[in-house]
Structure formats: C-alpha cells, structure tokens
Amino acid sequence: MNFDLTDEQEMIRESLSRFLRDRYDFEARGKIIRSEAGWNPEVWGQLAELGLMAVPFAEAHGGLDGGPTDIMVVMEELGRALVVEPYLPTVVLAGSILQAVGGTVAEELIPQIAGGELVMGLAYAEPRSRYDLFHVETTAEKTGDAYALAGHKSVVLAAPLAGRLIVSARTDGGTRDRDGIGLFLVDPQADGVTVKDYRTIDGFAAGDVILDKAPATLIGTQGEGLALLEMAVDRGIIACAAEMTGLAKRMTELTVDYTRQREQFGVPLSKQQVLQHTMADMFMAGEEMKSMAVRATALADADPEERAKAAAMAKVFIGKTGKFVGEAAVQLHGGMGITEEMAIGHYFMHATMLDTLFGNRDYHQRRYEMLTGLRKDAA
C-alpha cells in the first residue's frame, strides 16, 4: 500500500495552490460570481496553461496522461478556493464520457478541452427524475444518420457557458427502463435548444435545457448510454469527495483563525473548551473525509460494481460530514457566519449543495444497501 503522491502530482498541487492564493481570493471570487458572465474566462485560460484541463487525457489528445489521483489533487485545491469555473462538468463529467467512447468525437473535442477552448456540460437530470439516472423522459428520434431530441433537462451545470452538451435521451423503452438510453452531443446554440440560465445558490452558472427537435449526434452505442452515464457520475461523485475535503479543511482553518481573533467576555473564543471540542470534531471529519476521498479515488477505475459501491459510500460520508463541518463553522462564526460578507458562509452553501448534487446522503445510503445486498427490496 502506498498513499504517496508522485512528484508530478505534488507539482500540480503546488502550482495550482499558489495560483489560487494569488489570483482567486475571496474578493476576486466575489467579483466573478456577481459578474454577468458568471465565470472568468481569463482564469480558465490560466488554469489551462497550468495544464489543469489536460490532466486526465491521453497524450495523443493533448493530455497529460494523468488519472483519478491527479483529479483528486486538483479538486481538493479547487475546493479550498471555492472555484466556480466549470472544471467538474467539463473535464470530469464530459471528459470521462469522451475518453470512454473514444473515436472521432474524442479526437475532435478532447484536444479542445485540454487546450482550455471548450467548456462542456452533462445534461442527465430531469424535472421528475430526482437522482435516478435511468429515469429519462427525453426522447431521441432517428431520421437517417441524425437524431432529434425532445424533452427537458434540469439543473445542468455550466449549461450557459458550454460550447457542447452531452445529453441523455431515450431511443427505446419506458421512462424508467435501464435499456434504451443513449448519450448525444448537442450544440446549445442550435435551433431547437433553449437554455434557461441562472446561478445556483452557491454561485455556479447553470441552466435548464429545453430541447424541441434539437439536432444531436449519438456518441457511443445506441441504447447503452446508462453504463457510461453511471461511470461519469460516479467519477463526478469521487471528484466531489476530494472537493468537499478541500472545503472542510478550509472551513476548519477559517474557524480556528476566527475564534482566535474574536474576543468575548475578555477572552478569545478559541479558549472556550466547548468550542474547542467542536473544532476537534471538525478536524476529525475533514481527516475521515479525506480517507474516503482517497479510497474512492483508488477505486475509480475498478469494475463498475466496486466503483459504484465506493462512490456511494463516499457520497454518504461527505454528505453527512460536509454538512456537519459547514453548520458547525457557521455556528462558531456567530452572526457573521450567516452574512454574505464572510467567506465561511459561501463555503457552507457549496458544501450543502455538494450533498444534493448527484444524489444526497439518503439516496446513496439506499444505493449502497442495494449494491451490497443488505437490502433486497426495490422500495
């Protein structure tokens, strides 16, 4: 067993961490989330120059030949700085699918992602699907070689920024069948595509995507999209586990600093044992979260069942402990913790949304029980 990072991974961590410290402090981030665009393309370009967008891809596609561990390193740092630029949807979600399907579509798009020229989004959820990836009402109708999509995709991260979307749609079967789902490439500028754009409460650009005879290209094999989607979302979950670790560690640091500075009744808050114990619990949560992120990362390339189990466990754990750390951090900041003026509340909001994204704690708890055979019923 070996938990060490390679020298290259340490270098990525250092250069990214330095860049974010210099260029992406709370004030800089505040300007970005209040801007019309909702992201900073210049920052995106600089992150690309650092090699971030190229990390997981093959050298032949302009990538750095990294793997899940490299993604873990990147996501933890992005979490620490609460970066809103669309790394998760572009590189992790869409990137994983493009890598897996390969062929001409990968040859065309991956170099653009790796170069920082293309942002992508993954449209998998629907208004009635909750977290079930197989619940797909959106239809794909084939005419000749082309497809036309019709339906409504909900809360697609980076949708208003994306040059291409990957959309799940059904060529066959009933709404909740596991078979008959395909993944399609859609240009959001095309006729028949409407993006209803908004910000998430934690500051990320997102949108609902309305498809009305939208032109689309099938990627991968028709009817077998679900396995790809599950793989990509599990990768997304595993990346979020690393991101949540970054959030938790930063929230603990900010709370330790704040309680040291703030005096009440003539002593710093940090001298109150009851607060010290809460901060000790926050520290423990962060360490254990890191362990779960590391474990899930090590299983990101395992067979689908092992990977799914590891992702479900990690999601349950980060949902529970991430929210605990966030709520405790806000509580220890007192009234200041519930204002938008301090960073801590923004970390808390994102931690809360990470519990919801890709399925909350309850959902993945049940998924784990089903995958392990602890629970037999389908209820």
Place this chain on the structure above:
Amino acid sequence: MDLKFSDREEAFRQEVKAFLDEAWPAEKRGSKTEFTRDNYLDWHRKLHARGWIAPAWPEEYGGTGWTPTQRYIFDKECAAADAFPILPFNISMVGPVIYTFGSDEQKERFLPPTLSGDIWWCQGYSEPGAGSDLASLRTRAVRDGDDYIVNGSKTWTTLAQYADWIFCLVRTDPNAGKKQQGISFLLIDMKSPGITVRPIITLGGDHEVNEVFFENVRVPADNLVGQENQGWTYAKFLLTHERSNIAGVHQSWRALDRLKQIAADKDLYGDAPSLMEDADFVRRIAETEIDLTALEFTELRALAREESGGGMGPESSLLKIRGTEIQQRISHMFLDAAGTYGLPFQRELGHKEAPPSNSQVGPDFAVETAARYFNMRKTTIYGGTNEIQRNIIAKMILGL
C-alpha cells in the same frame, strides 16, 4: 498512490492464516473460547513460540521487524479468527519502557518473562483521586535503605486479579514544584506483603477492574526504572506507545459480520420477517459500515505515515475517539437484535458476583448482549476519555 497489497504482503497474509488455522482453529472461534487467565496465556504463549508476540518491538529485543502494513494484516487476520486481542500491559506498555529506559540488568531480568507471559503485568496509574488528571497521583514511595516503602492505592487496575507484577507511578518527592515532577516509575511484585486487591464489579457483572491497596509495601530500589523523579517522562512515553490497533477496526468488522448473520438467521424469526428485512435496522448497519470504512482508511493513512518515518502523533486521538464510538454503537445494535431476550441477567450462571439466575433462556447470542453493551461504556472513558482526546486535538493539532 496504490492501495492494493503487494504480492509479498499477500504472501504474508497467507502465512498468518496458516498459523491461525493451527494455533487458533475453528473450534476455538466464534466466541467459543471464554476469556480466562489460562485461555489467554495459552494464546499468548503460542504467539510467543512463533516469535510474533511483540511485532512492534525492536528486533534486538524480540520484535518481528514487520512494517506497519504487515502489523495491520496480522491484526486483521487475528480478529477475523476471533483470537483474543493481545493485552497492552506487557507488550505495548511496560516492555517498551523497560527496553527504552531500564538498566541492562532490568532488561535481562524482565524482558524474557514479559514476552513469554511468565510475568502477567498490570498497570498502576489511576488513583481514586487521579483519573484523567493523572499527574495529581498521591501514592507515596519513601526511600528506606535499599528499599522503597510504598503506601497508597491504585484503581481501575485491569485484571490485577491475574497479575504477577504491577508497574506503578509513585510520588517520590512531594515537595517538587510542579505535580508532574517528583514522580517515579516502580516495578512491584504483586506477592509483596502489604498488597491487597479488591474487585470492582462493573455494570453487567464483569470483574475486569480492581482497586489495589499498598500498606507499607517494601520494594527493592533495584526495581526503580530510570531515574528517581523522572517517572512522568516515562509515563508519557508509554502513553504514546499505547496505540497499536487503538481503533479496534478489525474487531468491529468481525462484530458487524456476526451481527448480520444473526439478523438474517431464519431460525430466530420463523415466519416473522428477519431483522435484515427491517429497513431501519439495515440502515444502521449500513451507516456503521460506511463510518467504519472511513475510520479504517484513516488508520491506514496514519500507518503509512508511520511507515515513512512520520510517526503517528496526536492523530491517534482521532482513532481512539471514532473507534470507541463505533464499538459502542455495534454493542447497542447487538442488544437491539436480542430484543426482549436482552433483559434476562443470566451471564455466567453461578458467577459469584451476579445475582442468582437459575435458567438460561433465549438464543445463545443474546445472553451477553446487555452485559456487553454496559461493559463497552468503558471504552470512551479509559485510555484518556474521549473529551481528553478532543482537548489533545485542539491543543496539539489545531493549536487552540
């Protein structure tokens, strides 16, 4: 990063398994072997004969030279076979103090029987007035010629009723400035005149801990370890050594396996739905499995740091806190699994400390569930309460 075990580590696992099949075969497993002095010593001596009793010791004193990962594999396989965990008193506590601070003569005299089990050690630290605040201890040792005369009492002394010797913290200089000063580390033969042992029966009828009284007990000055009045240094050293398998992860996995078997056992439920069909119970099991996985990988990360020379340090407080919380949760689930048969107090029929119960009823597994649940309350109290552990994290890691 690579979390698979190497071929060498897998080969080692097979070696451990083969040893266990012989030394701790199936008929001893599944809580079929009662914890008694003889049963424990039988296991201790088998490990000693194989050279595996003290894996973490330096090789020159009888250690195995295993890596932390090998120790982890060894602990895991032993737990999977329901073997008794090795008690810390000889191997994790007094042994390391003697080989680190003892004289050559003390090493020669005490280390071989400490390893072999010919001496059963108990720990004389806590006193009626000094629990978590250990340094406020008052047991006195006064120099008299070649001896010390010891007066006072120790409490919570685990298995003192079995012990041959006790290692004690005693106050040799009551006038030293700070209470941490003036303490010495003394080895005392339990057969010395003036020592009496009073059992303390804990909730659920267990006799694990005792009070030990010293009345004008004469102890040869040769039994002083290290220097007089420097005992606090040795005590602190010992406390940082008390961390091997501190989280009890392997035992908790084994217990969860047993619990799942019980909860699915058709004989127990007949036509009624089994506990494994109870979504609320299943949820508690699943949550515990997930939390235990997080703890296990936190321990593995700590071991890896130790392996690369980083040392474990105050992170061991995390392992202690989470490990004991989970042990208590599991003991509670066993009690719940027993249902109403958790109620009858029928532990060790005829146990002299237990009130009279003449019949054993209910499923076998249920007999000890309540007693075990009550017994496990100790885990968040001993070894520095979990609140003390949080103080340590706050102070040593967060710098508060």
